[in-house]
Amino acid sequence: MEWKPDRTDKKPIYKQIVEYIEQGISSGEFSPDSSLPSERTLAKELDVNRSTVVAAYEELQSIGLVERKKGSGTRISTDIWGISHKRIPNWGRYVEDGSFLPNLPLVQRIRTETQKNHLINLASGELAPDLFPTDQFHTILSKHPFNGHLGYGHPQGNEVLRETISNHVKEYKNIDISPESILITSGAQQALHLIVQCLLKPGDAVAIEDPSYCFSLPIFQSAGLRTFLLPVDEHGVNPDDIISLHKKHRIRMLFLNPDHQNPTGTKLHINRRKRILELSSEFGIPIIEDDPYSLTSFNGEIGPNLKSMDYNGNVLYISSLSKIAASGLRIGWIIGPQKVIERLADAKQQVDFGHSVFPQWVANEFLGSVHFNEHILMLRKRLKERRDEMISALNEFLGSQVEFFVPEGGIHMWCKLNAPIDDYHLLEKSMEKGVAFVPGSVLASKKGYVRFTFGRGETHLIREGISRFADALKSIQSDQQI
CATH class of the missing domain: 3.40.640.10 (Type I PLP-dependent aspartate aminotransferase-like (Major domain))
Incomplete structure (x- = not known):
């Protein structure tokens, strides 16, 4: 190949390789059923690590442009034009190239996980179902x-x-x-x-x-x-x-x-x-x-x-x-x-x-x-009860490990962890324990914070949720000391 990746480009090299081969298929430079260089050969030609070529070939395979068989190498797929000989769009590329950016992966993960019934949801920024004015x-x-x-x-x-x-x-x-x-x-x-x-x-x-x-x-x-x-x-x-x-x-x-x-x-x-x-x-x-x-x-x-x-x-x-x-x-x-x-x-x-x-x-x-107005009066009363329940649970299960501001309204509690911790790791461990929250790094530039939503957590589950969070935090701290 005469083409070389542009090392000054911010785009990962394996992505550049994928785009080059995809363009070659579209232009006819690489015809269906033709062979591509082996991973080792292409890595040497492009002066890149073999793992970079492997990543590129795996992405090409995932979007159906190449076929890979052990012992036979990598070939351009014979089915890329479809039964009617019309090119199938590379939807993966369209998804990546759109100007409207997706939510952060962590935000997507939290939203997916909080749909599961086994989790105590202290993450979603909404009211619990029993606070809705359903009867009204x-x-x-x-x-x-x-x-x-x-x-x-x-x-x-x-x-x-x-x-x-x-x-x-x-x-x-x-x-x-x-x-x-x-x-x-x-x-x-x-x-x-x-x-x-x-x-x-x-x-x-x-x-x-x-x-x-x-x-x-x-x-x-x-x-x-x-x-x-x-x-x-x-x-x-x-x-x-x-x-x-x-x-x-x-x-x-x-x-x-x-x-x-x-x-x-x-x-x-x-x-x-x-x-x-x-x-x-x-x-x-x-x-x-x-x-x-x-x-x-x-x-x-x-x-x-x-x-x-x-x-x-x-x-x-x-x-x-x-x-x-x-x-x-x-x-x-x-x-x-x-x-x-x-x-x-x-x-x-x-x-x-x-x-x-x-x-x-x-x-x-x-x-x-x-x-x-009847609903608002009820809402204030019940939200205050849930806030107080969360404060009690934080003091009981976490004590001096956290600091927090006591809100006089709203549905959120913002807590500072007094020991350094990887909040992504903490979230994973917490979800294993059955509780979800929002890591502070999703909402702030400073590290070491978490957000609990007392408005979303049912009153009887708030204390249990904080208890599970405390168990997750303790587990991570124990692992760090080993």
Whole structure:
């Protein structure tokens, strides 16, 4: 072969070999049933390790381009053109080359494993089934028959639901906004995607909290954005850090979760809220306020949300029913300047032609009924009980091995392990013991943390889950001492 791999390319050499042979097959340079050089011969020709060639040939075999037989070497497959002599797409290559990045492998693993019934799930960021307003929904569905329109709706979402949300945020969060400035979304996740895709461009710099849920999301990298981190302490992010980042990188957008932040549970101090809004106006930086948890405040004190203090239209406010009612309902909303909402609504129309009719109807009936406030009061009480149960279990089974911030709302507990540990290894061992959590490295730049979700764990299983985690930690520490 005259071709040589490019050692300055960041792409692994075995991948370069795979692509070269694949292109040779497409161009006819390598015809079906022809032989490829032996692993040893090709390694010598390309001046690479034999293991590199083995990896390349194994990938080519896995996607059906070559056949390998012991004693006969490696040959181009005779079936690559299919029965009708049409080339079969290399789906593996398409999967790898797409611009929309997949979730981190660890995140995918956690989501797969938590579907298994034998695991105590302290990982998933949602409410436990017994905290859903199931009875209230049954009442709504039985007493209020649906008689709405079944065609495509308004691009921004059902008009009646948007009116109800407008009244809801005014009553509970002191946000005074018209229905025209609201867009219904498929939860907060879709809201973030629409904002990133429609309002930013590749190369833009954005600031996110560290730790934060956003840290785990590939949407920023998929969009070609540069992300910079704002450390979170017990009072939230420090406005001085925003100034420093903006001077260095010209921050274009700021993503914040001010109330009972995921994962730390902290609440952004009121003085910092005021200062951040001042900086937003001074520098012209939009703020994306993600507010899934403020209604869970255990003492009933809510806000003030950044949006309720926003007199200049600098804040895009995101919220949903996912963390306070039912994640499967997929009802969220964005509140912001009308021209921004119209732009985002246009993009949503391109994706799904508007939100599903029935979830919007159910959400409207629930939000506008007496059932909603009854549910929130129940939710606060039970979440506080579960938080207290987790604190008790952490103290009993882990004691001085962990430090943690006690949240006054939300569903998460952020714990610092006081001894160095490989959190991936700890997760594997914990799942062997029958409990799942989220390693801190998924959510933060600093090592040595874990996130437990007390909102997802049933009360009677929280203590058992922490006990199993403690057993896993003890097992790893024992192995390290051998």
